[in-house]
Amino acid sequence: MGDYNNFIGELKKNLQKLAAGSFSKYSSQLVQDGTAFAQKLEEDLNKWTGEYSLFEMTKEEFENLIKSKKELLEMEALKRQDLAKTDLNKLRNSIVETVTETAVKVLLKI
Amino acid sequence: MQDTFGLSTYLKMRKMPAKKLNRYCVIVLFLPLPFFIQSCASTGEFSEIAYRQSVILKVETLELMNKASESYSSHSAEVDSLVRKLKFAYEYAKGRPNNEIITKQWEIMINPDRNLIGGFLRIWKEDLILSPVFVNEAQEVISNAFDTIIGLESGKIKPSEINEDNNG
Numbered sequence: 001m002g003d004y005n006n007f008i009g010e011l012k013k014n015l016q017k018l019a020a021g022s023f024s025k026y027s028s029q030l031v032q033d034g035t036a037f038a039q040k041l042e043e044d045l046n047k048w049t050g051e052y053s054l055f056e057m058t059k060e061e062f063e064n065l066i067k068s069k070k071e072l073l074e075m076e077a078l079k080r081q082d083l084a085k086t087d088l089n090k091l092r093n094s095i096v097e098t099v100t101e102t103a104v105k106v107l108l109k110i
Numbered sequence: 111m112q113d114t115f116g117l118s119t120y121l122k123m124r125k126m127p128a129k130k131l132n133r134y135c136v137i138v139l140f141l142p143l144p145f146f147i148q149s150c151a152s153t154g155e156f157s158e159i160a161y162r163q164s165v166i167l168k169v170e171t172l173e174l175m176n177k178a179s180e181s182y183s184s185h186s187a188e189v190d191s192l193v194r195k196l197k198f199a200y201e202y203a204k205g206r207p208n209n210e211i212i213t214k215q216w217e218i219m220i221n222p223d224r225n226l227i228g229g230f231l232r233i234w235k236e237d238l239i240l241s242p243v244f245v246n247e248a249q250e251v252i253s254n255a256f257d258t259i260i261g262l263e264s265g266k267i268k269p270s271e272i273n274e275d276n277n278g
Binding site for chain 1 (some may be wrong): 211212214215218219224225226229230233237240241243244247248251252254255258259261262265266267
């Protein structure tokens, strides 16, 4: 846990440096997003660090796993985006159906 | 004189008998309906083929990953075959209307420069043998990534749901 806290502290410093260098406009957003990503990975990072220290995986494999988690978060974000659209479409279909039914009943008196 | 504000139409309507007026209103109300309904279908419909394809590819991918602790060369033909199937799934997704998001997901999944199955196969090819612990961890991530595609496809509007809605 101590190592993880050090990691988060160091990460924040590095993100601030990165922001100061090339992304000054997005400084606070960059630190916030980067830290949030690392916090989501806390459990995995602790596990993978342990496995790496026991020589159970290489540095490249360790790096790949962290990056793969970022891809997974992107996939999940895309899924949420599309499901929200689908729900909206279902709602719209129901609205169209209600308009149709009401119009037939009230205006056509059927 | 030009009827810019629909004034003459309004005056005509005032003189119409109630029944005729109702019919008139129905036409005015329903005329834009097909365009509205068309705009509702922006996320596309559920495809049984795409769903089955994703499930089968998930199983095949995880099975092949089990072999990544063995030498790449003894499985290169299987890798090539899987890559072809994954590319086919991507192209199939790309060809479906209103399917941009799933297409983007397949792109992330198979791109060798990214870090899901495309990246995994690249590392296997470069390193020749991968550590069993890494393979196991990567399988978990890639399995979850497949689930986002499968979940998204199964969450799409099914033709039967449209019929159900229309039947009340």
